[in-house]
Amino acid sequence: MSHDEWLAEHFERHRPQLLSAARRMLGSSSDADDAIQDAWLRISRADTSGVENPAGWMTTVVARVCFDMLRARKARQLAGATDAEPVADPAVADPEEQAVEADLVGVALLVVLETLTPPERLAFVLHDVFGLPFNEVAPILGRTPTATRQLASRARRRVRGAENEAPPDPTRRAAVVQAFLAASRAGDFQALLDLLDPQAEARSDAAAVSMGSQDLVLGADAVAGVFSGRAKGAKAAFIDGNPAAVWYAGGTLRVAFLFTVVDEQIEAIDMVADPDRLAAFAVELIEA
Template identity: 80%
Template sequence: MNHDEWLAEHFESHRPQLLSAARRLLGSGSDADDAIQDAWIRISRADTSGVENPAGWMTTVVARVCFDMLRARRSWQYVPGGDPEPVADPNEADPEQRAVEADLVGVALLVVLETLTPPERLAFVLHDVFGLPFNEVAPIVGRSPAATRQLASRARRRVRGAEHEAPADPMRRAAVVQAFLAASRAGDFQALLDLLDPMAEARSDAAAVSMGSLDRVHGADAVAEFFSGRARAAKAALIDGHAGAVWSYGDTLKVAFLFTVDDDRIVDIELVADPARLSAFDVELVEA
């Protein structure tokens, strides 16, 4: 058996698991089929010489494709009847347990699609449902393993009913972001530290880096130092319904600040300046 035949055989043997992952991440059978086709093209062209776990590696490729598809959408809305049917795994040893998990994932999908960002969706589904370790999920969503763990933890609490969000919760997250912006403008280092998770991370896309931002800053001290005295022109905003901030030049949006807040602490800040991504955001300025 040559390499191409070996790769095709592994892909077909793992197709049920890969299709299940894509359908749960995207919530659409047709989109999942497209994702699997795209993933196969990437897989067939990849160097597999260092691959020790074909199933895990292929799941990661599919997840990257799904993540790109989710990020490309201007908005994501659950359509009644769009909840994916469970895909049977012929190698599953405990069908009854799998059925229970499938029911849980169905509920999780509805909650995730309606309330979470693509990184939060992937962190939860890939780790909790498909067992990928956080150090493998982190590169897919562009977060540190610690931040990825926080994203999954937040989604998990919602799914399991430990966190019932009241209307005040989004307001609380918005208050955290606004307090962070105020501390940043004032250069209040200690106030910034108090608002940051110890493992907080700030990241900038290539466009933001070209404007003078740092590529990646890790740890509360470093993030606080990076933002201290800055963000003077940034304005609080809702970005795709989530608390964030924006900086504009005239009427042109230049930078979006995406915040991930968990337990009233900021765990992740992403600076986005890429025009294509900025144009896809639904931005609404809010008063302090």
């Protein structure tokens, strides 16, 4: 048997598993078919001399293709495109395709998966559904195994309806802020990334923009870049009971950083420098 025949035989043998994985990651049978075709083109051209587990390797290739497709879909949605597929919407989904998807994935799971970010979705599906270890999933997402584990944990909580659980301990959220400030001061870019949600945002009010801040920064990489090596004068605090950081100059509060922390990751940082808003804040310092 030639190498090409060996590869094609393994691909056909594992096609049902690969197609199932693609459907779960993409939520669409038609997109999954496209992903499998693209994956086969990549697989057929790849060097397989070091492949010891064909099924796991092929699943990884399919996952990379699906991740690219999900990011492209997200980009179209952010750009306001109208061709993104609301796969769980029965008013627009093809009935036959929807029935197949519901049977393979489950209606409830499809709906929840659509609310996840692409990294969360892949981390959850590849680890929880298909059993890939985090050290194999992490390179697909460009994250560390620890960050990938956090993504899967967040996705798992959403799938299990964690939104109905009790709100997290504010002390734990404050600890996330303190860790972020420490990483910022140390210029530890990777530590900042691990603490940030992949879709994290940093927003500044008009007063902060006039001081040199960007009005909007999108994505964990960009936000980490803004804060890496900074925050040397900032102090962790509670503002109106929520985790925050503050910067004083001449004994006067000049800037407040309001953190949105969910599942021990930072989803947003709001920089406030408007004097009227600052004057209305109830600040309780955590760090002296």
